[in-house]
Amino acid sequence: MPKDSGIGASPKRREDVRFLTGAGNYTDDINVNGQAYVHFLRSDVAHAKINGLDTSAAEAMPGVVRIFTGADFEGVGGMPCGWQVTDRHGDPMQEPPHPILAQGKVRHVGDPIAAVVADSAEQARDAAEAIVLDLEELPAVVNMKAALEDGATKVHDDLTSNLCYDWVLGETDDAAVQKAFDDAAHVTTLELTNQRLVANPMEPRVAVGDYNRGTDEHTLYTTSQNPHVIRLLMCAFVLGLPEHKVRVIAPDVGGGFGTKIFHYAEEAFCTFAAKACNRPVKWTASRSEAFLSDAQGRDHVTKIELALDKDNNFTALRTNTLANMGAYLSTFSSSVPTWLHGTLMAGNYKTPVIQVNVKAVFTTTVPVDAYRGAGRPEATFQLERVIDKAAREVGVDPVALRRQNFVTEFPYDTPVALTYDTGDYNGTMDKLEVAADFAGFAARRAESEKNGKLRGLGVNCYIEACGIAPSNVVGMLGARAGLYDAATVRVNATGSISVMVGAHSHGQGHETAFPQVVAEMIGIDESQVEIVHGDTSKIPFGMGTYGSRSLAVCGSAMVRATEKIINKAKKIAAHLMEASDADIELKDGVFSVAGTDKSVAWGDVTLTAYVPHNFPLEDIEPGLEETAFYDPANFTYPAGAYACEVEVDPETGKVTIERFAAADDFGNIVNPMIVDGQVHGGIGQGIGQALLENCVYDDSGQLLSASYMDYAMPRADDVPFYTVDHSSQTPCTHNPLGVKGCGEAGAIGSPPAVVNAVIDALQSGGKDVGHIDMPVSPARVWAAMNG
Amino acid sequence: MTQVSMTVNGKAVSGDVEGRTLLSSFLRDKLGMTGTHVGCDTSQCGACVVHVDGAAVKSCTMLALEAEGASVDTIEGQAAADGSLNAIQQAFQDHHGLQCGFCTPGMVMSAAALLKENPKPSESDVREYLEGNICRCTGYHNIVKAIMAASGQDVSAIAAE
DSSP states (O other): OOSSSSOOOOOOOOTTTHHHHTOOGGGGGGGOOEEEEEEEEESSSSSSEEEEEOOHHHSSSEEEEEEGGGGGGTTTTTOOBBBBBBOOOOOOOOOOOOOOOOOSSOSSSTEEEEEEEEEHHHHHHHHHOOOOEEEOOOOHHHHHHHHTSTTOOSSSSSSSEEEEEEEEEEEOOHHHHHHHHHHHSSSEEEEEEEEEEEOOOOOOOOOEEEETTTTTTTEEEEOOOOOHHHHHIIIIIIIOOGGGEEEEEEOOOOOTTTTTSSHHHHHHHHOOOOOHHHHOOOEEOOOOHHHHHHHHHEEEEEEEEEEEOTTTOEEEEEEEEEEEEEESOOTTGGGGGTTGGGGGTTTTOOOEEEEEEEEEOOEEEEEEOOTTTTTTHHHHHHHHHHHHHHHHHHTHHHHHHHHHHHHSSSSSSSSSSSSEEOOOOOHHHHEEEETTTTTGGHHHHHHHHTTEEEEEEEEEEOOOBBBBOOOHHHHHBBBBBBOEEEEEEOTTTTTTEEEEEEEOSSSSOOOHHHHHHHHHHHHHOGGGGGESSSSSSSSOOOOOOOOOIIIIIIHHHHHHHHHHHHHHHHHHHOOOOOOOOEEEEEEEEEEEEESOEEEEEEHHHHHHOOOOSSTTTTTTOOSSSEEEOOOOOSSSSSEEEEEEEEEEOOOTEEEEEEEEEEEEBSSSSHHHHHHHHHHHHHHHHHHHHHHIIOOBBTOOOOBSSSSSSOOOOOOOGGGOOOEEEEOOOOOOOSSSTTOOSSSSSHHHHHHHHHHOOOOHHHTTTTOOOOOOOOOOHHHHHHHHHHH | HHHHHHHHTTEEEEEOOTTTTBBBHHIISSSOTSSSOOOOOSSOSSSTTEEEETTTETTTTSBBBGGGGGGEOGGHHHHHHHHHHHOHHHHHHTTTSSSSSSSHHHHHHHHHHHHOOOSSSSSSHHHHGGGOOSSSSTTTTTHHHHHHTTTTTTTTTTTOO
16 A cells, blocks of 8 residues: 555645745745846857947946946956866866956857846846947857867867866776777677757746845845855855855745756856845846856767677777867866766676766857756767667667676676666566566557558666765865755754755755655654755755755755654653653654653653753753754665657658656655656656757857757657656665665656667668667658668 | 736736736736746747636737736636635646646646636647647646546546556
């Protein structure tokens, strides 16, 4: 029987009521008395020298409060990068400055040049049009290969080239790697592109800066996944403000998918301008502006080679990737193609020799950073595509080839720096075979063929490193932050509980799922537990939500803090019952003395903690509030197997997703309904990448796909119902809940399944097509079939 | 500035607007009814869907002045006076048809318009009707399921896990 409360139950989400009735409180819903509005004048060319910038006419326009340019920010810090990658020679990456407003040059379409603050948003926009700008256009740098050629135009004049770093992971001895390939019975090679995407959370970014002269305190309301990270970066690296005088509030946030992790110039600007203008300053991005200013995702070009012995065992893997950084280093950009990508190249397989080579490249495009999965989808796509191609080339079943090479013994040290603590890849594949009904595929294919369609079945596995991350490990790898999280459990006198968490919920349902854990630990009703998040003045210093980390890291902190609460409460209960602490048991919200009929209720103990008339004051303090910081011992490793069935119309090349099944191992699961929803959403985005989405720049650096009319995302009629199975569970061995994280799996696991299915369909129609780059559009499919 | 008057969720309202003021902006900025969301500037996303004289309209595509004298219904008017959710809202909660909540007001308003026209829509009817509403969180699975459930259909056979 499914549980109706606690861990493993699926209570309805409590946050839904406000969202369903229009009572959500998103950042753009916040208006501060007396606020002014900012409009950013952004570059409409990709690369140019700013020879002149005359704001005088604009300043005379109605309602204008003040116009800021790069000159106003000389001496102010720039936007920092949070991860210093060390290259293959031991040298630090090239790290260019990233000013809040352009200084001397613009480096991508959308680079902010000036900011007009006015009484109304319309007045700010009108005045921006009156700014006289003299730009001397320079050649755009769009293609990564061309950007690395000698003599290429440099994006940053002060750097030696457009190469941010040249990085290697795994076997560094080139000769040893080559020998493994020379000794192979078969080598499969694939060149592919993991196209640039735009995260596109439905809520555009917004920032509202407020400053109180009386107290010298700043408040920033912002659309962020991690308010404390924003406060730290903005205070320490950009504006030089004391953290205790800055409050960052991320209220209801309308989706993030990674792109709301980063500290953006607009946040620092509104904070700075609110003081400079002595007025609250609000910025609301239009969607067009979001396309030009939100960090984008993916954009890798890769050659991958897989070596197999005569028995089809994987013997070596070598990759060469160019990764686009865009014009500046966004907050975690440098870590994505390296430590979040290279480390996953072992996948679910025991390949003994792996070498991952990555060159990160500056171009005159919008910066690129983490987008749902962040490096792991890129790794999975390459690996699972090359395995599928290899299976076809050596003439074996692609599922059998995968099973043959699975890691089956744990813990497993990969050749690319990770230790998988647990997993059961055959177990998830077994579940998938049922969920996807492999057995019925032949009949469905025959039916499709009767209708003149080609049907394909694509299967792949994935593994991800989540629960980011052990601070000491990431510190050694160049992270300029710790990646613990924190929770404070505050028990009120009458027994209800507020839990202040560092994680931020922007769709993940923490407000519902986190109380399930605390309530079960104590044995009280979930309605007695409330989650507080998103406000640096209310919560302990946590690192926020990304990398499928909330429950694995912040949830672990919450468990530890709740354990401290229970330990203290037992001491109080022992005192009340004149028993020994060691004899106190807590069950269903009642403390009892083992072997006796003595008991006191949870509420009696909590009241005693705050009304300590009869209290062991010599041993413990009054009150009942505990904080824990939790730094994970390892990453967590969600893994699974996905299957997609497509129909291809050979007349048009159109691909239709007919069936999609996912079998995931997320370890223990707190709320199955929410986990299903996370997987559904990830699959939706993964299908989007596979079939529809493409962020395209032309040769002059103009972004051609800069609106929802031009950037195709899945609509309801582009996707089917999904079958999701997460009954294969190997609990994480190193966190208290045994949980692994589920937020990114769908987006990581689904793109190769779709493309594998399309190739399978075309092959079944006698078309010898080895690969089609994403998005697998009708035009590309048709060209591949008829080329 | 011109004065515009209309009925919103059964209540007479009026305000001064510029000619260029959109209905979405009038609702949000002048009336403070922030349940209607704006997710794009090309009338693609549908987060701003409201009903104008009973018809689903993207309120970012209509000038406030065009709604002069009209009866406008928004997400704020969907629940009963005592706060209890209507059938569509309740089905969205029951079937986890929302995550971040940003597209949700538009989804609920579109679903209401659909069910008025087509009280028992098939899966493909729902999917086609929602082509003007983008959700980035749910992959649509539970939205489609919720709308079918709100129409009184048995959705228990639709894969949940």
